[in-house]
Structure formats: structure tokens, C-alpha cells
Amino acid sequence: MPKKIGVLALQGDFAKHQAMLRLLKIETVLVKKPGDLHGCEGLIIPGGESTTLTKLIQKCNLYEPIREFTEKHPIMGTCAGAIMVASTVDDQRIEPLQLIDISVARNAYGRQIDSFITHVDVPFLKGSARFKTVFIRAPKIRNVGSQVEVLMELHGNPIMVQESNVLALTFHPELTSDPRIHKYFLEHFLSTQALL
């Protein structure tokens, strides 16, 4: 049985995550309503605007269903998705899902003119080449709880962290053609048989 992964599709670059998962032969479901989570074995919250995601998660009655889903299943948030899974955010406009013990600052590198691409070591994938990290009006992870493992860092700042079955990334692996991080998410949290 192929694994089915949900991609929260309220707003943002969900189609890019979907394309990456398809490349890995994973079935995807675009999640817009609580019922769409049914049968999913994991969930990805994509990049987009976190104020918009806050509104739509509430409007679509997805706040509690996503929290409940996470009790049993893994979840990965990229950029705005990382803001949404955080425990605290430096902005009252955001109501994060509080799934991982990190505090996040929005747009912490500045405006679009400060968006950047760089290459970063991936120590958690032993012997693997550096990853092309795309930061678009990206947040910063300011503090991590004692149970949170830092998987990637840029200039001493955590940019990819994990606690239990929750992964948060401040950059966009879905905007590259490199599937290693998506593969890690699937292999690490689901059975490795999920992949080819």
C-alpha cells in the first residue's frame, strides 16, 4: 500500500510539496477540510503567509483536527509552516498550533530584497552534500526547548529542528529539485518501505 501524505492546501506553495512527494511515488491529498485528513499518515504545512494561514485554519475548523492528527502522525512545516507549528511567535496576528517547543520571529531577515539562497551542511544525513536552502522573507527560530533537536544551522541559528514527530524548517526544500529532506521526513517518521 502506498503511503498517503496530506498537504495543507489553504494557501501557499502546496503544489510544490505535492510535486516533490509525487516524485517520491507518494500519494498526496490536498487538505482543506478536517475530513481530508482521514487516511493520511503525515501532514505537510507549506510556505505561504502565516497571517492568511492563521485565518483559514480557524475558518476551516482545522485547528483542533490538526493538533489531534499530530498526536499520532508526523508533521513537517516549511517557512510559514514552521511558524504555524511553533509554540510561540513574536506576532499576535498569528495563532500557532503549538506542536513543537520553539519560538519563532517572523520576517526575521527582512523584506523580499533580503531573501536569499545559500548552501548549508546537513549533518543529520551523514556524508551527504550541502543542501541548497531557499529563504523567502524567512522567519528565524529564536529559542528551542530542551527536547528539541537542531538538525541544521545557518550562522549559529537553527534552521531545521525536530521534536518527537514534528519537523520545522525556516527554508523551502520544496522550491528545489532536491528530495533529500522530504525523503528524510518520510523515511524517518514512516516505514522506510514507503519509498521505492
Place this chain on the structure above:
Amino acid sequence: MEKGTFEIKLGLSEMLKGGVIMDVVNAEHAKIAEEAGAVAVMALERIPADIREAGGVSRMSDPALIKEIQKTVSIPVMAKCRIGHFVEAQILEALGVDFIDESEVLTPADEVNHINKHQFKIPFVCGCRDLAEALRRIGEGAALIRTKGEAGSGNIVEAVRHMRKVVGEIQRLTALRDDELMAVSKKMGAPYELVKKTAELGKLSVPNFAAGGVATPADAALMMQLGAESVFVGSGIFKSNDPQGRARAIVQAVTHYNDPHVLLEVSAGLGEAMKGIEMKDLPEEERLQHRGW
């Protein structure tokens, strides 16, 4: 570390997908837009319907106004410059706006050339009426394409025409043999490499949004079903009698564009939409969509 490259520009266009970009004329409007769930705001002195009414030369907004809006909201702030007016664009870049709209809504500054958008570090969006126009703008460096529609008309008919045209022309391209693409490119007046790439992809190489005449949640969902990946709403929100409610409803309509039950729910009880203009009452020479080449 790279900054300001085309890939980074395209990254922001991707983040705006599935969303609504709203025209705002002051900080208060901007706040309403953000609270309603807009993915970005377009800061301008007058919304298109009022520009149309005021007449005269319409220019880039006062940077002080844009700055105030930047201070008020956390979402991306876009601003318009005149077609071909690369100095207005330089000023907007210096101001740090997140996106520049080289827009037919303002009075063109150059009747031959558009801006060379590759020279800028921030992304540009441009309007189009057909595929050739879209590809010329992408060739100049636009990281996002939108339909022109007819701004400030409150009438969706032109945006529908433009979206159907672009999507239909792409479909026809995909049916052609490789050796026919050069002749097509010549006939279209569009760069060959982009014609070829579009034929291969079966879609534009940058995101494709809708704009110009969206007044209701149903208009927004119609554009999404026709192939738009996000929707700009100009006059439609703040020319209606319940901007908050309408803005929220349009945001939901874009997310659930394929779900008539949600569209029904969000369309009910919104009060009056903007009045709008019948196209036959709008002489050709007053149509903004004819600006740009």
C-alpha cells in the same frame, strides 16, 4: 550567498499562490486586508475605479504613503509604477517594496518599451491579454503574470477573456511539433526560448494570477477554475458596502474555489457589490487594458 536572482523572485510568487492580493489606499485599509487574510496588499493612492473617475495622469504613489502601509502590515507590500518608468521602479526598490506591478492602471511613461525587469533585485508582476504579451513580459524579467482584465470596472468579462485566451493559446502550443515553434514565435512576437519552454511545460514558466474586474467571491472562484493561481482584487473590496465581510469571503472563495457549498455559504448576505461598468458603456480609448505593448 545569492540575493535578488530570478529564482528568489519566483520564490515569492510561489508563496502568494492560492491567495488574494488586495488594493489598499491607506494604513487602515491595509489592516482590514491583512485581518481578512490577504496574502499581500497593493499600496496605491487611489483604487482603479477612482483613478478612472479622476482622469489626468496617474503616477506612482507617494512613497510616504507606501512606507506607512509597510509599517502597518506584516504581509508583502506591492506598489505600482508606470509602464516603462524605470526610475519609479528604482525608487520603489529603494523603498524595499516586496513586489512591483508595472501597471496599465497608471498612465504609461513609455509607449514602446517596458522596463528591463532583470536589472532589479525585487520581483515584478505585469499584466497581459494574451500569451504573446505574457511571454514578452517574462522575457523582460517578470516573475509573475496576471490578466489585465479591465481594472476598476467591477466587470469580470475582460479578465475571463484574457485568462481563456492565455490558457487556450498554451494548449494549442503544446499540440505543435518542435519544428513549428519558431514560426509561431515569429508570428506571436514572443521570444522563441519562452515559446519552447511554455510548450514543454504546458503552462507559463512563472505563476499566472487573475486581475481586473473581480467584485464577488464567485468572480474570484471563476478565475481560479479557469486556471488562475491567485487573485488580485482592486476596487471590488473597498467600493462595496461591506469591505471586511467581502474581503474575508473572497479569501475563502479562493481557497475553496472548487467547492460550490462553501462558495454558496460565503456569497450569502454580503450586501451590495461595487456597481460596475458594462463594457459597451466604456469606450475603447478609455479601456486601461490597451496600455502596454
